[in-house]
Amino acid sequence: MAGNYEKIRALYSRLRKMYGHPEGQWALWCRRPKTDEMREQVIIEAILTQRANWRNVEQAVRNLSSAGLLGLKGIATADRQMLEKLILPSGFYRQKSCRLKEIARFFLNECGGLHQAMKIPTHLLREQLLSLDGIGPETADDILLYALDRPVFVVDEYTRRISVAEQISSVTSYNTLQELFSSAIRKDFRTYQDFHALIVINGKAGR
DNA sequence: CACCAGGCCCTAT
DNA sequence: ATAGGGCATGGT
Numbered sequence: 001m002a003g004n005y006e007k008i009r010a011l012y013s014r015l016r017k018m019y020g021h022p023e024g025q026w027a028l029w030c031r032r033p034k035t036d037e038m039r040e041q042v043i044i045e046a047i048l049t050q051r052a053n054w055r056n057v058e059q060a061v062r063n064l065s066s067a068g069l070l071g072l073k074g075i076a077t078a079d080r081q082m083l084e085k086l087i088l089p090s091g092f093y094r095q096k097s098c099r100l101k102e103i104a105r106f107f108l109n110e111c112g113g114l115h116q117a118m119k120i121p122t123h124l125l126r127e128q129l130l131s132l133d134g135i136g137p138e139t140a141d142d143i144l145l146y147a148l149d150r151p152v153f154v155v156d157e158y159t160r161r162i163s164v165a166e167q168i169s170s171v172t173s174y175n176t177l178q179e180l181f182s183s184a185i186r187k188d189f190r191t192y193q194d195f196h197a198l199i200v201i202n203g204k205a206g207r
Numbered sequence: 208c209a210c211c212a213g214g215c216c217c218t219a220t
Numbered sequence: 221a222t223a224g225g226g227c228a229t230g231g232t
Binding site: 051095 | 212213215
C-alpha cells in the first residue's frame with residue numbers, strides 16, 4: 001500500500017524534526033564510521049539488551065570493560081563463571097553468557113574473524129546468525145544493521161507499537177513490518193539506523 | 208508489592 | 221500457526 005509508505009516517510013521526517021540526530025544511549029550504535037572495537041561492543045550489547053533495561057545493560061558493559069573482556073576475544077576466553085558474574089545486572093545471565101560465548105565463537109572461529117564476516121553476503125550471514133541458539137530475528141538484525149552496516153531494518157516492540165498507533169499496519173509480525181519499513185524508505189544503512197533509533201527514543205519518551 | 212525493560216526458546220493446543 | 225510460561229536483574 002502506497003499510503004502506508006507515505007505514513008512511514010512522514011513519520012521519519014517528523015521524528016527527525018522532533019529529536020534531530022539520534023544521541024545519548026545511541027551514541028555508539030549510530031556512530032559512523034565504527035572501529036572494530038565498537039562493532040564488537042555492539043554485538044555484545046545486542047545480546048545483553050534482550051528483554052533488559054538499557055541501564056542494566058550499561059552496568060554489565062562497564063563490568064566487562066573493567067575486566068578487559070569487552071570484545072569477542074575476551075568473551076571467548078573468559079571463564080564462564082566470571083562472565084556470568086560480570087553480566088549479572090543485565091538479567092538472564094546464564095542464558096546470555098552462553099549466547100555471548102556462542103556468538104564470539106561464531107565470528108572468531110566459524111567466520112575466521114570479524115573482517116572475514118564482513119565479506120559474507122547479508123542474507124547468508126543472517127541465516128547463519130539465526131541458526132545460533134538464542135539469536136532471533138531482532139538480535140540478528142541488530143548485529144547486521146548496527147555492527148556490520150548492512151541495510152536491514154530492525155523491528156522491535158517500539159516499532160510494533162508505533163505502527164499500530166500511526167495506523168501504518170495492524171499486522172505486526174516481524175516480516176510484515178520489516179518489509180513495509182524497508183520498502184518505504186531508501187535502502188541505506190545510515191537511514192535505517194537513525195530511523196529505528198528514533199523510533200525507540202520516541203517510544204521511551206512517551207511513558 | 209506489582210510491573211516493566213530495545214527477546215528468545217520450548218511446550219502444549 | 222499461535223498462546224503461555226520461563227529466564228533474572230534493577231528501577232519506578
